[in-house]
Amino acid sequence: MSAQFPLTLNNVLVRRQGKTVLGPVDHVLNAKGATIIIGPNGSGKTTLLRVMHGIERTTGGQVTWAQDDPAKHAFVFQTPIVMRRSVAKNLAYPLELLRVSKDEIAASVDHWLARIGLERSRNSPATRLSGGERQKLAIARALIRQPDVLFLDEPCASLDGHATREIEHLLKEVACAGTRLVMATHDMGQARRLANDLVFLLDGKIHETGSADALFAAPATAELAAFLRGDIVT
Amino acid sequence: MIRLLWAVIALVWAQIAAADTMRLAVTTSFENSGLADVLLPAIKEDLDLDVQLLVVGTGQALRLGQSGDVDAILVHSKTAEIDFVTQGHGTHRREIMYNDFVVIGPVADAAGISGASGAEDAFARIAVAQVPFVSRGDNSGTHKAELAIWQRAGIDTNATLEWYQSVGAGMGAALNTAAGLNAYVLSDRASWLNFGNKDGLALLYSGDPALFNQYAFIAVNPAKNAHLRNDLAILLETWLTSTRAADLINAYTINDETLFVFNATPQ
Amino acid sequence: MIEILDGLKEAFRLVLGFDEELLEISLRSLRVTLSALLIASIIAIPLGTYLAVQRFRYRRIVISMINALMGLPPVVVGLVVYIMLSRSGPFGVLNLLFTPTAMIIAQVIIITPVIASIAHQSMRELWAEYHDLLISLNTTKRQRILTLIYDGRRNLLTAALAGFGRAIGEVGAIMIVGGNIDHVTRVLTTAIALETGKGDFALALGLGFVLIGLAIFVNIAIHTLSRTEREGLW
Numbered sequence: 001m002s003a004q005f006p007l008t009l010n011n012v013l014v015r016r017q018g019k020t021v022l023g024p025v026d027h028v029l030n031a032k033g034a035t036i037i038i039g040p041n042g043s044g045k046t047t048l049l050r051v052m053h054g055i056e057r058t059t060g061g062q063v064t065w066a067q068d069d070p071a072k073h074a075f076v077f078q079t080p081i082v083m084r085r086s087v088a089k090n091l092a093y094p095l096e097l098l099r100v101s102k103d104e105i106a107a108s109v110d111h112w113l114a115r116i117g118l119e120r121s122r123n124s125p126a127t128r129l130s131g132g133e134r135q136k137l138a139i140a141r142a143l144i145r146q147p148d149v150l151f152l153d154e155p156c157a158s159l160d161g162h163a164t165r166e167i168e169h170l171l172k173e174v175a176c177a178g179t180r181l182v183m184a185t186h187d188m189g190q191a192r193r194l195a196n197d198l199v200f201l202l203d204g205k206i207h208e209t210g211s212a213d214a215l216f217a218a219p220a221t222a223e224l225a226a227f228l229r230g231d232i233v234t
Numbered sequence: 235m236i237r238l239l240w241a242v243i244a245l246v247w248a249q250i251a252a253a254d255t256m257r258l259a260v261t262t263s264f265e266n267s268g269l270a271d272v273l274l275p276a277i278k279e280d281l282d283l284d285v286q287l288l289v290v291g292t293g294q295a296l297r298l299g300q301s302g303d304v305d306a307i308l309v310h311s312k313t314a315e316i317d318f319v320t321q322g323h324g325t326h327r328r329e330i331m332y333n334d335f336v337v338i339g340p341v342a343d344a345a346g347i348s349g350a351s352g353a354e355d356a357f358a359r360i361a362v363a364q365v366p367f368v369s370r371g372d373n374s375g376t377h378k379a380e381l382a383i384w385q386r387a388g389i390d391t392n393a394t395l396e397w398y399q400s401v402g403a404g405m406g407a408a409l410n411t412a413a414g415l416n417a418y419v420l421s422d423r424a425s426w427l428n429f430g431n432k433d434g435l436a437l438l439y440s441g442d443p444a445l446f447n448q449y450a451f452i453a454v455n456p457a458k459n460a461h462l463r464n465d466l467a468i469l470l471e472t473w474l475t476s477t478r479a480a481d482l483i484n485a486y487t488i489n490d491e492t493l494f495v496f497n498a499t500p501q
Numbered sequence: 502m503i504e505i506l507d508g509l510k511e512a513f514r515l516v517l518g519f520d521e522e523l524l525e526i527s528l529r530s531l532r533v534t535l536s537a538l539l540i541a542s543i544i545a546i547p548l549g550t551y552l553a554v555q556r557f558r559y560r561r562i563v564i565s566m567i568n569a570l571m572g573l574p575p576v577v578v579g580l581v582v583y584i585m586l587s588r589s590g591p592f593g594v595l596n597l598l599f600t601p602t603a604m605i606i607a608q609v610i611i612i613t614p615v616i617a618s619i620a621h622q623s624m625r626e627l628w629a630e631y632h633d634l635l636i637s638l639n640t641t642k643r644q645r646i647l648t649l650i651y652d653g654r655r656n657l658l659t660a661a662l663a664g665f666g667r668a669i670g671e672v673g674a675i676m677i678v679g680g681n682i683d684h685v686t687r688v689l690t691t692a693i694a695l696e697t698g699k700g701d702f703a704l705a706l707g708l709g710f711v712l713i714g715l716a717i718f719v720n721i722a723i724h725t726l727s728r729t730e731r732e733g734l735w
Contacts, residue, residue, distance in 0.1 A: 055636050070639040081634040084627075084652045093648075094638055239722050257599065257682075266699060288599065288680040289695070301589040303598055406698035430701045459588045461596060 003067045004148050005031035005180070007052060012061035014047050014204075022047045022204045024061065033196030034171075034181035036212065038188070040233055044204040045184035046078070046153050052182065053151045071098065074142035076152040080134040082126040087118055090126045090137055094145050112140040116170070132163025139170060149180040156187065168193060188228065192216060200224050202233065255284040256466040257304040259295035262404040263376055264308060264449065267333070267424030267493055269486050276482060281469060291404065293373035299323055302458035306467040310375035310422075310449045324452035325464075328501075330474050331483050331494040332448045335379055336426055337439040338409070339365075339418035347418070353442040354387040361389045364397045366417035370408050371400030379447065380420040386444075409435070422447055427488040449494075474498070508706025512714075515707055523708075527715060530688040533601050533675070534668040535719075537608035542661050545613045549620030549660075550646045550653075553628045564621065570614035575607075579674030582607045586678065599680040604688075607674040612664035619663055623656035624649050658727065662720060669716050689715070 006028050013023035022044040029035065029052070037045050050056035051063055053075045083090050088109050095105045113119045116136040121129065126137060135155055142150055152171075156164040164187075171194060175181050185191055191198065195212035200223075208215065208224045219225040227233045264270065270287060277283055288298065292309045299307045300323050308330070309315060315327050337347060337356050345363035350356035360367050369391070370377035384391050391398055401411050405425040412419035413435050421429075426437060451471050456464035473479055475498035483496045515523045552564055584590050586598040586606075597603045627649050635645050650657065672690035679686035681695060689712045696705040 053637065055633065075633075075637040077633055081631065083631065083634070083648075097638060097640060097644060236726065239726060257680075262698065286599070286680075286682045286685055288682060290680075301587045302593075303588050404698045410697075428699065430699065459593065461588060 004065050004069055004072060005029065006066055007149075008062075008064045009052070010062045010064065012051060012063060013059050014044075014051060014056065015059040020204055022051065023059075025204075025206055027199070027206060027209065029180075029182065031180060034175050034183065034194050035197050035199060036191045036195035037182070037184040037199045037201060038186070038191055038227070039201035039207075040227070041186070043201040045201055047204075048199075048201065049075070049151045049153050049182065049184055069148075071145060072148045074145065074147040074150050076135070076138050076142050076150065076155050078153045078155070078157055080131070080138040080155075082129065082134050082137060084127060085125070086123045087126050087129065087137060088113065088122045091141050091144055094141060098145065108144055112144055116140045117166075130163075132159045132166070135159060135163065135167060136170070139167065143174060143179070147179065149182060150174065152181065152183040154184050154186060156185070156190065164190070188230075200227065202227075254282060254466065255286055256306070256463045256470065257286045257288060258470070259288045259290055259298045259304040259307045259309075261292050261295060261309055261375060262289055262406070263310065263374070263422040263425050265289040266405055266428050267422070267486075268428055268488065269424070269483065269494065272482055272486055273479070276478070277470065277473060280478065281473060283466060283469065285470065291372045291374045292378075296323075299452065299454045302454060302462060304454060305463045306451060306453045306470065308449060308451050310447050311378050312448060312450070314375075314378070315450050315452060318452060323455055323458075325455050326452070328451045328471055328475060328498065330449050330451050330479075330498050331496045332446055333423050333494045334440060335376065335420055335445040335447050336423050336437050337418060338412065338421050338426060338435050339438045340416045340434055341436045343436075343438055345418065348438045350439055353383050353439070353444045356439045357383050357387045357389065360397075360418050361387070361395075364395075366397050366399060366412075366415050368408050368412040368415065368417045368419040369398060369400045370405070370420075371402040372404070374404075375447070376405060376420060376422055379445070383420075383444065423491075424488065424493045427491060427493065448497075475500070504702045504706060507703035508710060511703050511707025512710035516711060516714075523711065525684070526687050526689055526692050527711065529601065529686075530669065530690070530712070531715065531719070533604045533688060534608065534665060537605045537612060537668050538661060538665050540605070541609045541613040541616055541664055542657075544609075545616035545664070546620050546650060546657055546660070547646065549617040549622075550624045550649050552617075552621050553624035554642065554645050554649065567614050567617050567621070571618055573611065573614070574673070575611050575671050576673035576677070578610050579607055579677035582610065582674065582678050598678065599682060599686060601679070601686055603678040604675040604686060607678045608668045608671060611671060611674060612668050615667050616660045616664040619660035620657055623653055623660070627653045627656075658723070662723065665719065666716065669712065669719075 009025050009027045012025045014021045025048065037048060039045055047056060051058055053073055054063070054070065055075065083093060091109045091112055092105050095108060113122055118133060118137065121133070126134070129137060139155065156167055159167070168190065171181060183194070197210060198212045198215045199206055200208040202223055208219065208221050215224065216228065219228055223233050260270070265287065274285055277285055288304060290298065292311050292314065295307045295309050296314060296318055298304045299318065318324050319327050339345070339347065345359045345365050347356040347359050350359055369380060381391065399411070399415065399417065401408055405421055406429065408419055409421060409425065409429050410431055413431055413433055416434060451474055453464060453467035453471060454462055456462045480496040483494050484492065486493055552560060582603065583598070585592050586595065586603055587593055588598065631649065635648065640648070670690060672694050675688065676691050676694065679691065681687050681691040689708055693705045693708045696708065
């Protein structure tokens, strides 16, 4: 397991335009498993993920890794960002940044193209891919540097069932291989399928957290219970 | 196809070497006469000298001489030339040749200048008739000659005169404007003969000695900077005042009309 | 109207007859403008890109200045360069006045703001697209600039060709700093000005048509050489 963990969030606060978007939040992420973050829209899931990954600054508090190695975590955005180049070149990009040798890059690209089933689109412009294909590309690109932790922000939000299934399958494989997953989702089914532990965000604060099995079976707070039932929770 | 394109690109960057060269600022009237096309090849042949001509207005020619950016100037504005030498920008002034100015105007000649008794009278008639007149307005030799005539005729061109159009341009451009406006204009004979757009205009008055247009050569003072080729300027001056030049200049014609009269005197 | 037809006839006569003088001034036009284009692009493109990615205090002012400089009258640039290069001026010792090099300098000054402004605009849009991804991948500033330039190269080519268009038709500045000297600094535009002044409209128009033809040729050549229409690579 990675020496980067645990990730400690200490009194983390994010304010934007005078409003508190997240916080105060205290949490510790350990090395094992898949953490799923759930909560209503606007509860701060995206902000929490971005703060953990480090692409968003905190207004207050600290985000501390035991050993920080930025190249070892990766992020998948809700709307997949594809570069204006071929699918293969998209995959190669993160490795080119690390000055990896051409042969190694070629091998990795081949491996991942096969794994996400996009060999035929190897030289097509990535902008021509469908939503599901783009997201698979984004995930493969995020994983190509073999990160210790993968953050995902509602990756299947705009995808159809077929694409969602493929992606969940990929994520399960990846989690089993040892990559730490931290993912936000609004799909309760998906949460049940993938989570080891759960973080329930409400109004920018962690309302409840713990083992997924335990929380799904017996939520401690009324709000989580209502949310799991499908009620609108504010 | 692509190889052809690359070959063209390579060609574009080919350099050409140069021989003994000097820079001479001349006026647009001189260039328009076409005399340069006769003289330059002869100069190259006799002196193995490449004369680079900068064709600008008299004002700019004097300015270039002042900055030491050219080795010599050939202009036609005596008072300005004398000032130039007095101020030390040129070593001395050497008269080479003269041509004359002519008054051009619409064929219909509403101001009736073809019967004028002199240049002053012609201009006075234009002022009285208040017909359009185009002025060079660019401080050139031609412009200064024009202003001198207005002054002698007692007309103040600085006053707001609706018929007086100051264009601030070279001779060809001024003639074009005159053609477009159906206006009168003072031109040097050579530019007029060479002008390609005579539509509606005609030579209405000429011959007054007051329209005499003297060209002079001035070598720029070598004290200005180390780059000036005063030696070449003097070489050219000697050639321009030789019998060889005299023959070429006096023999030069446009439509069988001679333009210039060589009048350089030996030093 | 007749003059326009005469102009076309002149153009054909000059081109088909391989008129030597025409060839000479055309090649010189290309040499001056393409050199200026190359130098201006090397300055303008990284500059425009840098301004898109780097935030600094006076950024807005700098961008406004560059946009404003697009409106610099070429004649004014010509006068300033003349004064600088004049033998009685600060750079007179370089002996550059009335040479093609002086013309290149003047044109570089004129077209750099044009290219920089257009480049900046498209790099800004591309940066907005790539922003999250490039930050997530922990790229250095240099890597970001190079990536944006590479991925945005199609739009940058458009910017460069805009600069080319501005330069090839320019006459005011190069007339002053070049002097329109026969066989030395005479180019198509200054020759057109000369013939117009002499009243030879047909020849002037003929040269004008040749100039337009040349500009079209260069545009097509550049697109062919960079294979912009080839599927998939752009």
